[in-house]
Amino acid sequence: xxxxxxxxxxxxxxxxxxxxxxxxxxxxxxxxxxxxxxxxxxxxxxxxxxxxxxxxxxxxxxxxxxxxxxxxxxxxxxxxxxxxxxxxxxxxxxxxxxxxxxxxxxxxxxxxxxxxxxxxxxxxxxxxxxxxxxxxxxxxxxxxxxxxxxxxxxxxxxxxxxxxxxxxxxxxxxxxxxxxxxxxxxxxxxxxxxxxxxxxxxxxxxxxxxxxxxxxxxxxxxxxxxxxxxxxxxxxxxxxxxxxxxxxxxxxxxxxxxxxxxxxxxxxxxxxxxxxxxxxxxxxxxxxxxxxxx
Amino acid sequence: xxxxxxxxxxxxxxxxxxxxxxxxxxxxxxxxxxxxxxxxxxxxxxxxxxxxxxxxxxxxxxxxxxxxxxxxxxxxxxxxxxxxxxxxxxxxxxxxxxx
Ligand code: SF4
Ligand code: SF4
Numbered sequence: 493x494x495x496x497x498x499x500x501x502x503x504x505x506x507x508x509x510x511x512x513x514x515x516x517x518x519x520x521x522x523x524x525x526x527x528x529x530x531x532x533x534x535x536x537x538x539x540x541x542x543x544x545x546x547x548x549x550x551x552x553x554x555x556x557x558x559x560x561x562x563x564x565x566x567x568x569x570x571x572x573x574x575x576x577x578x579x580x581x582x583x584x585x586x587x588x589x590x591x592x593x594x595x596x597x598x599x600x601x602x603x604x605x606x607x608x609x610x611x612x613x614x615x616x617x618x619x620x621x622x623x624x625x626x627x628x629x630x631x632x633x634x635x636x637x638x639x640x641x642x643x644x645x646x647x648x649x650x651x652x653x654x655x656x657x658x659x660x661x662x663x664x665x666x667x668x669x670x671x672x673x674x675x676x677x678x679x680x681x682x683x684x685x686x687x688x689x690x691x692x693x694x695x696x697x698x699x700x701x702x703x704x705x706x707x708x709x710x711x712x713x714x715x716x717x718x719x720x721x722x723x724x725x726x727x728x729x730x731x732x733x734x735x736x737x738x739x740x741x742x743x744x745x746x747x748x749x750x751x752x753x754x755x756x757x758x759x760x761x762x763x764x765x766x767x768x769x770x771x772x773x774x775x776x777x778x779x780x781x782x783x784x785x786x
Numbered sequence: 787x788x789x790x791x792x793x794x795x796x797x798x799x800x801x802x803x804x805x806x807x808x809x810x811x812x813x814x815x816x817x818x819x820x821x822x823x824x825x826x827x828x829x830x831x832x833x834x835x836x837x838x839x840x841x842x843x844x845x846x847x848x849x850x851x852x853x854x855x856x857x858x859x860x861x862x863x864x865x866x867x868x869x870x871x872x873x874x875x876x877x878x879x880x881x882x883x884x885x
Pocket of ligand 2: 559560561562563564565566567584600601602603604605606
């Protein structure tokens with residue numbers, strides 16, 4: 493059973509909610525932190541590193557200067573204008589920051605001067621959490637972006653560790669791009685964390701359209717309610733109209749924020765917000781259990 | 787007609803499309819089944835689009851998969867490849883028998 497926790501944008505409380513979910517499932521839970529640009533799953537869960545290995549991005553492409561004959565045929569082949577030359581037109585080179593790594597240029601070089609290479613772009617790690625869960629996470633070297641490939645590798649590692657019946661919780665990156673699609677693919681349930689703001693609603697609806705297009709079961713939790721009754725209502729209506737069951741609402745409460753500094757998650761917070769978080773998380777897990785039976 | 791099915795182990799349907807380890811291609815006319823490695827598995831972005839055009843090049847006219855991303859879906863439809871849903875984990879042989 494894989495539950496992907498997603499929100500159209502960052503800061504909606506996705507990672508905290510994923511941590512609270514994991515804490516409720518307990519030690520058998522595996523958390524795949526795919527939000528690698530803000531990989532704070534390790535912090536939220538107070539994880540200790542068990543093992544770590546390099547992550548190789550690639551292939552990237554470069555022109556080997558000793559082989560390039562300066563014919564210039566590669567230049568028009570690049571749709572991203574990533575191939576540059578100086579005034580002498582004797583050497584050509586690929587501007588790494590513009591290259592989308594599509595490989596189209598390699599087909600046009602008569603002397604095979606354009607070569608693929610892989611490079612270490614970060615590390616993929618497995619960590620143990622004090623509450624017993626296992627966390628898979630990645631760290632990228634600055635400048636590397638979260639890619640579908642990286643997300644896929646984090647997911648695959650989680651699947652390898654899974655003894656068979658574990659609940660895997662995927663913390664998806666924000667947005668609706670390629671890494672998000674990779675986070676949703678193969679998920680049994682998509683849990684939408686809707687930030688109770690106009691932009692939060694808009695981003696969530698975009699994401700739910702994407703997930704619905706992939707035939708996903710979508711459920712939602714509305715976070716930070718109680719600040720503006722009108723917006724809260726708008727979101728409730730929008731969720732009903734999109735046939736997305738709302739598993740709970742978590743009111744805005746600074747207490748929820750403070751919890752991450754201790755060895756705790758949202759479900760340990762005293763007061764209304766904590767209780768509602770607990771109820772919402774329980775509703776999600778009951779929903780997941782129902783899906784497993786049927 | 788050729789059918790394309792994503793697979794990780796060569797035997798059962800994979801839950802994912804663009805980054806499946808390989809694709810089973812079944813020819814309903816000759817009853818020939820081949821498994822081709824997915825060379826696009828290491829692409830940073832756009833693995834689904836790459837897989838779609840790869841299968842179209844192989845002459846596949848129908849893709850059977852549990853789910854398809856939006857870009858893969860539009861790439862398949864612009865290549866004139868039909869799609870149908872099958873459950874992840876189903877045996878490939880069973881899928882082609884039913885098709
Ligand atoms: S790999 Fe693609 S993007 Fe990069 S230089 Fe070659 S054609 Fe341009
Ligand atoms: S096509 Fe090859 S040889 Fe010609 S300019 Fe490009 S890299 Fe150099």
